[in-house]
Amino acid sequence: MTMERILRAMGDVMAERGTEKAGINAVADRAGVNKVLIYRYFGGWNGLLEAYVQRGFFLSMFNEKFLESVPDHLPVENRSKVWSDYTIQFMREFRARKPSQELIRWEMTHGETELARRLAAFRDQSYKELADKLAPYSEYDPIAIMSLMISAVTYMVLTSSQRDHIIDIDLHSESGWERLETAIRRIYSGLSFALEHETAKKVEVK
Numbered sequence: 001m002t003m004e005r006i007l008r009a010m011g012d013v014m015a016e017r018g019t020e021k022a023g024i025n026a027v028a029d030r031a032g033v034n035k036v037l038i039y040r041y042f043g044g045w046n047g048l049l050e051a052y053v054q055r056g057f058f059l060s061m062f063n064e065k066f067l068e069s070v071p072d073h074l075p076v077e078n079r080s081k082v083w084s085d086y087t088i089q090f091m092r093e094f095r096a097r098k099p100s101q102e103l104i105r106w107e108m109t110h111g112e113t114e115l116a117r118r119l120a121a122f123r124d125q126s127y128k129e130l131a132d133k134l135a136p137y138s139e140y141d142p143i144a145i146m147s148l149m150i151s152a153v154t155y156m157v158l159t160s161s162q163r164d165h166i167i168d169i170d171l172h173s174e175s176g177w178e179r180l181e182t183a184i185r186r187i188y189s190g191l192s193f194a195l196e197h198e199t200a201k202k203v204e205v206k
Helices: 002-015 024-031 036-044 045-052 064-071 076-097 098-109 114-134 142-158 174-203
Strands: none
Touching: 002 024, 002 036, 002 045, 002 098, 024 036, 024 045, 036 045, 045 098, 045 114, 076 098, 076 114, 076 142, 076 174, 098 114, 098 142, 114 142, 142 174
């Protein structure tokens, strides 16, 4: 319970100050614990930040429990919906979690550091494991597709704090984000249809 309180306090501090200005002392004050306890549990700032990401405080899908909840051997016809639902869940959570947005902003300006590389590598591995479980037609490079979609969502969410619209999508209204969710569903549904058609053509040729 104490470790969870510390990690939640870290999220609060990052949301208020940004990752750059957050620190052990501020987290300890917010959590109401001695900072020595943070060093004992997490080994320091880097360990605290890694625990924040790996235990699902960054986003719920970045932990083993979420990966275990995704069923193995989904029928191909069901994967399009699950795939789009995952992307939409990612977008909703990322929008709602200001600490996670601040962490990504920090990574974008500190990408050369070992810590930033480790955090990114952990998320990349989670994406890969999800793709292995969810993606229909593994021969059509689902990792590239997922990379494009996650990058687009990340950009849309981060830019929404600096601008009201992208083209005529209102980023400050729920109706604008609902349009984006509908677009995600259509993209994956259309992609699934196209891949099924392409696969059927290959079978016919053989």
